[in-house]
Amino acid sequence: MRLTDLPDVNFTDPNKDVVESQVITIYERVIGRKLADGDPVRLFILAMTYIIILLLQKIDTDAKMNLLKYSKGSYLEHLGALVGVHRNTADKAVATVRFTLSEIRPTNVVIPEGTRVTSSDGKLFSTTALNLIKAGSPHGDFRCLALEAGIGSNGIELGELNQLVDPIPYVSQVSNITKTVGGTNIEDDESYRERIHEAPESFSVAGPTGAYMYWAKTASEDVGDVRVTSPTPGT
Template sequence: MENMKNRFSDYPEVSFIEDTSFSDLQTRLIDDYEKRYKELTGKKISLALADPYRLILYSCAVAIYQGYQYEDRAGKMGLLKYSTGEFLDNLAAFKKVKRNKATPASTMIRFTLSAAVEKKVVIPKGTRVKGQELYFETTEKGEIIPGQLYADIPSKCQTTGETGNGYLPGEIRTLTDLLPYTLKVSNLTQTSGGTDRESDEELVERIYLAPVSYSTAGPERAYEYWVKTFSPSVGECRIISENPGEVDIYVTMADGTIPDDEFLQELGEYLEKSNVRPLTDHVVVKKPRPIEYSIDLVYYIRNEDSDKEETIKAAVHTACDNYIAWQKKVGRDINPSELIYLVMGAGVKMVEIQKPVFIEIPDSAVAVPGNIALIYGGRKDD
């Protein structure tokens, strides 16, 4: 997702209090007092640092400046560049945009009988199963027909947010709600799709894109707006046209993973709505092709930074994580220069990169990390 700070960098900073500082206000109060005193008495006065009246004016300045800050904040909350929280939600109303709520992770649970039975076995909607500390529940009624041993039922986490993501197949295996039959449970797919409440930065981006959605003429930004409105779990999307009259949309999830077929189907059905898709557009939602790259580098720090060795090592690993996140944009070329820039910014003296090498990535693909080797080469003199 493009950083909104960069998008707003061309817009000027504003101040509703004319950039008045606390010291400016203190000075003004004292000057006004001394000026008014001379007007009333004809005598010139200069308040000493320990003068009781000067101290009273200082105390007044604290309360007055707090009011200044409230005034400045109130004005800025009405501007997209500064607005946050509930103020941003109300600002979004002007564009008919609402903040996306947190969503639960989902998976497919297999319920297996210990032995076949001669009658239908019903597994009620809402049947709970547990994986470690989180509970999942079935989202529809399931049935194991006579002669069969199992039924696969879609399920969702009872706790919304990203916390429910990442359970590997087989890790959800405890049946919480007992049923008349002996059943074994296990998730068939890794849990995914759980998202936290839409952040301010994500909401700001959708508000910024909202005007392009007023027409279904099919511009790239309009499709980007509708894709990100569908679900906060969408990370990046690339809109291209590979055939005449066709709109091809390549999507990744917010955590950088490739979406599953069910998610793509639901997104495709959403984009087929008449208020989203122009009548003549054929919209196809696709998975980007993953192109794997490795990271293999050796870095050195300065002798003078020996006391910060562990801090710099941690910063290098953080820089690598930031590079991986940056590289996950659909259609973005694998660029080792960005990795060098980030690692050097961590405070190292020198970095030797064997991998990755520069690779052009087509619009229909996304770079994904493979083997990662960050080797500390020791300390060197300048």
């Protein structure tokens, strides 16, 4: 069953008119007199009723956080932990950047780990390891990661990472020779909720369709949806 097919539930009824009527009726029954519209006691009760309504709304919201259909944020992560499903974290975009020398050197040129390059719009990337441009080579191609995770650093075209932030002797030019890819945002509640709902499918080792769908969606936040087919029965 899909989560959207489940009936809606409410743990309280914070209807303003109903609550006000109930509170005033109880008070009048206890005191034994009717309250006029302008009675100070009635006005005080209406003020207290507002607080009661807020509490009822909070009780309803907090109770729903225990149900997969309504849960969100850190509450949803607690439900996911019960079935071993954790929210996919944000990933950083990656690219290959070419460091070009002003002239060929007879010795190796060191490109320190963490050397930063940037685009004209300020998207920063840095090298992920200590690299060397070998002696006699005019350039070296090295892996660089975005400094910030998320999709915002994806799609930087070839040659747009062309500014060296941290100067290195003999390096005259930098340029990405691959388009930046792989950056993802932290998994949103809806996608995470669906994976928690599908998690029991993953417990089987018999290869059910649901298990393939679950593990494919778990692989990356880039996966939007999955369809499973088999070319022949049992295969």
